[in-house]
Amino acid sequence: MVVLVIAAALACADAFAAPDKLKELQEHFDRASHAGAKIKDLQKLGALQFDAATQASKAGDYVAVGLIFEKYRDNVRQAFELLKKQEPDADRHPGGYRQLELEVRHGIREVEDTLLVAPEDVRPPLEIVRKDLIETDDTLIHLLFPRRSKDPEKVPPAPEAKP
Numbered sequence: 630m631v632v633l634v635i636a637a638a639l640a641c642a643d644a645f646a647a648p649d650k651l652k653e654l655q656e657h658f659d660r661a662s663h664a665g666a667k668i669k670d671l672q673k674l675g676a677l678q679f680d681a682a683t684q685a686s687k688a689g690d691y692v693a694v695g696l697i698f699e700k701y702r703d704n705v706r707q708a709f710e711l712l713k714k715q716e717p718d719a720d721r722h723p724g725g726y727r728q729l730e731l732e733v734r735h736g737i738r739e740v741e742d743t744l745l746v747a748p749e750d751v752r753p754p755l756e757i758v759r760k761d762l763i764e765t766d767d768t769l770i771h772l773l774f775p776r777r778s779k780d781p782e783k784v785p786p787a788p789e790a791k792p
Contacts, residue, residue: 655704664712664773669728671729671732678701681693730766733766738786
């Protein structure tokens, strides 16, 4: 009986600690002034936000899910802007761009998974977040892998020799 009470108390403590941890990480993310640190904080913060979105989804609170994903998208934008400002050449300093691109891809998957179970009336905000994250991902891919040359010219096929 005592073990069950202790287990229940620990479960309640974790439930109350999660919002505090999320708030604490969000504040740490907001204070970070270096792009690399901000991206690392985003990875930790994103994981907590996805967990919170999953819990809200299980509870049927899709308004909260939308707000969580919108905040995630805003955090991604903030980290990306700082990264472009501090390390404008992704070709020379690709590390932060790669980390951010992987994180954004993870976020896209989370939003898409949520879209599968979300009711029709709450999907539009989630679809906007998905579209914004995909645009950011496309930009990151383009910065990481720019075209090195023009599109190759199409050469007409050689005429076949007639027998």
